[in-house]
Amino acid sequence: MVAHLVRLRLLMLGNSLRRSVWQIIGLVVALLYGSSIFLAVLTGLTYLGRRDVELATTIVVFVGSLVALAWWFLPLVAFGVDGTLDPHRLAVYGIRRRDLLLGIALSGVVGIPGLVTLLASVGIALVWVRSPAAFLAALVCAPLAIATCVVGSRATTTLLAPLRVSRRFREVAGIVVFLPVIALVPALSWASEQLDTDRLTVTQLGQIVGWLPFGAVWSVPGTVAEGRPAEALARFVVALLVLAALVVLWSWSLERQVSAPARGGQHGGRSRGLGLLGLVPASPAWGVVARCLTYWVRDPRYASSLAVVPLLPFLLGFLDRGGGTVLLCLAPLTAFLLGWIISADVAYDHSAFWLHVTTGVSGRADRVGRAGAAVLIGLPVTTVLAVGSAAYTGRWEDLPALLGLTLAVLLCALGLSSVVSARFVYPVPRPGDGPFATPQGSAVASLVTQGIGWLVLLLLVLPTLVLAVVSVVTQTPSTGWWALLIGIVSGAGSLLLGVRMGGRIYDARAPELMQRVLANR
C-alpha cells in the first residue's frame, strides 16, 4: 500500500510535467540554476568548515531552520502546493492509518521540493568531512531532518484543514500571511542593526535557534564538531522528540479529519439590504459601478491589491535613503496598480460575464461602469497619497508635478485598461481562489499582453513624465504646473478615448470575449 501511494505520487509528478514542454524546460532551468547555487554554497561551507567551525554551524542552523519553517508554513498560504494525496480523497479506500501515514510521508519527499531538501540535507554532511564524528552525525541527522520537514508540513496542513475548507479563511489567509512578509523587510534591517551594535552576536542567536523545534536537528553535527558531545546528544534528543510530537499531532488530526466528513464553511457573510446597488441611480452604467465597487471590497482578488496600498509607504520609506525622492514615487505607483488592475476585469468576472452578454448591456455602459468604479476608488486614494507624501517629505513645491504625474498615470492606465479588457483575456486566479493562487494557462501570453500594454502606457504618460521629472530635478515649480495641466488633459483624453474604443470593441466582440473567458478554466 505504501508503495502504491508513492507510485501514485510519481505518476502525478510525471503527468504534470507531460502537460507542456515549457514546464519541463522551466524545470530543467530551475534545477540547473538551483544546483549551481547549491554547489557554490556547499563549496563555501566546506571551506568554512575547515576554517571556522562555529560560523559554519551557525549558517547551517539558520538555513536549515528557514527550510523547515518553509515546509511547515508555506503550504498553508500557497494553496495547491501538494493537495494531490489529500487524505479526504483517500478516505473512501479504507487504508490502514499506519500505511497511510508512511505512504503520504514518503510521497511527500517525491517531488521537487522534497528531492531538493533531501539532497541538501545529505550534502551538508560534506561540511564536516574533517571531523569523522560530526560527518557521521550529519548522515544520521539527514533523514531525521527530512522527516521533520515533511511530517511537519503534513501536520500543519492536516491540523488546519478544517479551517482551510472554509472559503473565508482560504481567501483571508493569503492576504494575512502576505502582510508580515512585506513587514519583514524593515524588521530584518532592524535586527541586523541590533546585531551590529553587539547586543546579540549572530553566534549566540544561532545557539538559541539550535534548541528550537525547527533548528535542533540542524545543530547536532556542528555541536559534535565543536567538541561538545553531551550537548550534541541533548540536541539530538530534542530533534527526536520534535519529530515524535509532529507524528502524533499529524496522526491525531488525520484521524479527526478522516472521521469527520469534509464540508464547507457554514458561517457565510451576510449584508443587510442592497448596499451600493440600492444607492446608485438606476441605470446600467451605475449598476456596473456599484457592482464593481462591491467587488473591490468583497472579492479578495481585488481587495488584496487595495490591502497592499497602505503598506507601500512603509516599503518605499524603507528604501528611501534621505531626500524623499523615492517616497514621491508612492502616488504614481499606486495609481498604476489601481489603474491597471481593471485590465483583467472581464477575466476576473470569469463565466459570470454571461449576465452582461445576455442582458445586452451596451459596451459604453459596461466600460464606463468598470472604469468609473476604479476612478471613484483611485482618485481619492492617489490624491491623498500624493498630498501626503509631499507633506511628509516637506517638498510642497513638487506637489503640482507629482499630482500631474499621478493623475496622468491613473487615468491613462484606466483608459488603456478599458481597451485591453475588452479585447484580451489573460489568465487570472478564478473566483473563489486566493489572490495569490497560480492562474491556469500560459504565463507567456499574459506577460506579452501586459508588457505591450505597459509600453503603450509609458508612451501616453511620457509628456507628463518628462515635465514632472524636469520640474523636480531642476526645482522649477512653473514646469510643475505645466505637468499638472498636461497630466489632467492627457489623462482625461486617454480615459474618454479608451472608454469609447473599448465600448466599440465590446459591442462587436462580447460573445467572443465570453467564449475566451469560458476557455480559461
Place this chain on the structure above:
Amino acid sequence: MTGALEEPATARRASPPPLAALSLRGLYKRFGATVAVDGISLDVPAGSCYGVVGPNGAGKTTMLSMATGLLRPDAGTAAVSGADVWSDPVAAKSVMGVLPDGVGVFDRLTGAQLVTYAGLLRGMDRATVAGRTRDLLAALDLTDARDALVVDYSAGMTKKVSLAAALIHAPRLLVLDEPFESVDPLSTSRIRQILADYVGSGGTVIVSSHVMDLVQRMCDHVAVVAGGRLLAAGTVEEVRAGSTLEERFVELVGDRRQAEDLAWLRTS
C-alpha cells in the same frame, strides 16, 4: 456541408406560426474538427412550453448559446419575435430571459443584490426593480436567503436566484438550459408552477433537459437533438407517437452502447 441545411421531416410538416417566439434557421457550429451543431432549424411557437431533449454532448447547450447571443454561429440565424439575435441584439435580448448552464454568477453579491443588478443592467427603473426583486425572491422561496452571499448558496439555490435574474424584466421568451439540475423536488415543482403560469399568460419557455419524464409532463412541444442534428420536433403527442417520450427517445437516438452484461455485479 451539404447536410447542414437539411430540415427534418417533422419540422417541415409543422407549418410555422405567423410569428415564432424563437426561430432558428440552419444553425451550424464547429469546434476544431468536431461539428457541435450541424444545421438545426426550429420554430418555437409563441405561448408554448418547448422542451429540448438529447443525450449528453448532443449540442443542446451549443444550440441554445447561439440562440441567446452567447456564442456566434458559423452559419445560420436565430430570431426572437422577428428580431435577429446577431444583427439586432438589443431588440432581441430585451425580450429574452436566459438561464445558461455550467457558468458562474456574480457570487460576491447577495441574492437580492444579484437580482437587482440584473434589473439595473436591463435599464429598468428603481421602483420596478425593487418590487419585482421582492416578489421573485418570495416566489422562489429565497426571501430568507436574500441577504446571504450567493457564493454560500447551495447549487439549487444558485439556479433559483439565476432564474429570478432571468425573469426580472418580464421577458416574452425564456431560454432555460438545464434549469432543474441539482434543484430539490420541492423547488422543482415550485419552478414548474411558475413556468406554467408564465406560459398560461402568453409567455414562451424553452427548456433543455435530459429528464424525459419531466419534459413529457410540463412541455407541450418537444425537440429531440442528438449529434448536433434535430431528430424530431413537434408537439409532444406527435413526437412520442403513442409510446412514452423516453421509449421514443431511445428509439430515435439509438442505444448504441449495448448494455454490457455485468454478471459479476450481481450479489446473489
